[in-house]
Amino acid sequence: MKLAKTYEPNEYEPNIYALWEKSGAFKPSGRGELFSTVMPPPNANANLHIGHALDMGLKDISVRYKRMRGYDTIFIPGADHAGFETWVVYEKELNKQAKSRFDFTREQLYNQVWDFVDQQRGNMELQLRAIGVSADWEKLVFTLDSKVIKTVYATFKKLWDEGLVYRGERIVNYSTKFQTSYADIEVDQKQEKGTLWHIGYSLVEGPVNGVKEIIIATTRPETLFGDTAVAVSPEDDRYKDLIGKKVHIPLTDREVEIIADEYVDAAFGTGAVKITPAHDPNDFEVGKRHNLERLQVIDFDGTMINVPKEFIGLDVDTARQATLKALKDKGLIRKEETIEHTVGYDYKSGLPIQPLIKDQWFLKIKPLAKRALEALENNEISFYPASRQHILRQYLQNIRDWNLSRQIPWGIPIPAFQNVDDDTDWIFDESVSEETIEVAGKTYRRDEDTFDTWFSSGQWPFITTEALDGGDLSRFYPTNLMETGTDLLDRWIARMIMLGLYVTDQVPFKDVYLHGMVLDEYSQKMSKSKGNVINPMDSIATYGSDALRLGLVAGRSPGQNQAFGLDRIIAGRNFCNKLWNIARFIENKLGDEYEPDVPVAHSLADHWIISELQTAKDIIEHSLDTYRYAEASDAMYHVIWDSVADWYIEASKDQRNDALLAWVIDISLKLAHPFAPFVTETIWQTLSWHDTLLISETWPEIIEYSDISAAEFGRVQQLVTEARFVTSALPGNEKYSLLYGDDSLIADNNQLIKRLAKLDKVIGTVQPHGLRLAVSGRDAWLDVSAKTLADHQVNLEERLAATHADIQALEGRLAHPNYMEKAPEKLVAETKQLLDEKKAVVIRLQQELELLKI
């Protein structure tokens, strides 16, 4: 088959993917050791971004590699309903239609979003195919599939029965924009400068010891309407006599008591704190200890309620300004100071998070975290990079109860019902499509909330492998590899470990690989607003899927954010074309009907290329076994480009070994397949001697070769390199001849050397003359004229000086008695040999210079 001059990925990729999929190559073989990985499900409703391309690319490299190595391999794909993320998008749509979520029932909304997502879903899956993931599509799990819900309910029931979930009225992180609560980790804590206002609260019963008021310090004056106490430290002598007295809440007619509580730090601010149990987590705790009223003054929509008339309905910001103005008018602001503090923001809208009281389901997470910590302690899970394990431990050590409830309709409904006559009576029931149910003569109303998405995704590994049902895939649990972004370490990895151990008694995966973010070429975060986003589908359309994968993998280490630009994709594209042309050359030589013989090494180059491939294969295996993708890719790239193309193909133009050429292209394609699946498979399909799929081939075995012959070729290379170097430094573009004396290596490889070094002739002679090549062990001379030689003198002198310097350094090293004693024998021997070679070079250079002087 005649191949086009350049590789055009778009002409082949879709067909190749269809070929793989149709062949069943993505399915587990059912034989051999197990290897499994589960896809972090991409949002079914969104397009893939460059981070997915990296994430999926890395995983697919491991999967293809393991598959070729004979593992019973599965890559389970998924699609995420992405509860909150998708809801935000859908709510925008609703707003466009001038509608609100409150116009519909939960079921109506759920069905509407389902249809909305359904339109997009196929799209995401097509994009994953374009990226080349070799996933078993028949096993795809959508996060709202019935088996997911079934498992999630079973887990919730288990937690419920074991007393690990509880209904609690607690302060939650609340997004007033999206009207739902968040988990702690969904709140962006930002450190910023803020104002601490000191406000005078006057004592109701008049001055005590001449003091008329207590001054509190706050950064959120608008919440003073919700104050139900003022607190001081019990240790604080300044306020000792004020404890138990009452103060006026400014701008209102309410009076509250001054209380003493450990929580207050006498050294901060004024040492007196307003207590607003409904709007601050600490105050909430203080309130519980002192039985304080919880007065909600900020409503769930972010506006003021239960406040004096003029403030009602104001949003928080406006209310703050209005409150400050009113306080100033009354002369109650005692001081303003600027402080550094942290403010929680809604990670989605960028608006401040309001701590509000809400009845929610909480998970007592400490016992789960404890088991996870034990598993980490026992090194049951390996982390790449290893340092992330410490971060995870820290997180698990400080973890607080997890709020499972979300007030959005797009998600898995919480299977809990509340007695209409007794709001403390909750029961577990899965009939979530019923608004009310009758149990034992009592009426129960369902909880309208849904689960936090991470509660279900936290169970992903054992859900997707059907580990609990003992299904077909259950042999793959625990999975081998979990690969995702570093940003998901706490919100996802931690939860999978905790829930996995809790439900299955096993860690959900053995290895965790975390990759950093793909940044733009100037190391900036990619974002739509900056306009620096690289769309993976555009890159694939222009340069091909392999080019993108090669570019993304190159030079990327785990856990590290890394810049990425067009350069790298182009380098990947060029490599694919290189492979293509190697194949083109070999196929031309061998012809369309070629059936290879058993490959046997004959020439020095044959032995050498086998040894090069052996070395590369070792590096690739070792690197991939330890998830060092970039190093594996680098070794693959260089053995194919530098060794196969630049040396072996060139040498084969002189000394051809057809069987070995066929073998070399086979091995090259196999080694490259995980990194560039499409082009390698495309080429494989054009080779006359294959009627199989490369994806299903076995990882290569290297054939026999002689180290001695391979090293001999290395000496030929040395000579060729020296000849090229010297001729390129000589003036003009003349072709020179090589004269050699008593040198069998040159005599035996006469034509090869002539070709590789682009020499005019290579001639044996009794008395060689001209410019002697400074290669240790060779008796070789370039036949240059006396004049050229004279021009070259400076060059010779420079090299002589450099070589002398090298010799000095080497001698210095060898002269040190401790070096001889302590350094490994092999190293010492190598150093000695290097020294000898340098000395030989010096002699040759000196001879040259002597000749010039005559």
Place this chain on the structure above:
RNA sequence: GGGCGCUUAGCUCAGUUGGCUAGAGCAUCUCGUUUACACCGAGAGGGUCGGGGGUUCGAAUCCCUCAGCGCCCACCA
């Protein structure tokens, strides 16, 4: 307040128990269309490995210290 990471060629980055002359891609310069490939070939230039100190026969690598950059976690108003 804790923790983590980074600083190596013009740019973006590799460099795994310390060990040949510190590498790659891109960029730069010179030469070259030779039986695949100009998405190419041959060659070259370019680095006090952030500063300082220490351990060692030997340090980009280990230790200390200083400086700069970035990230994560934490309920101090």
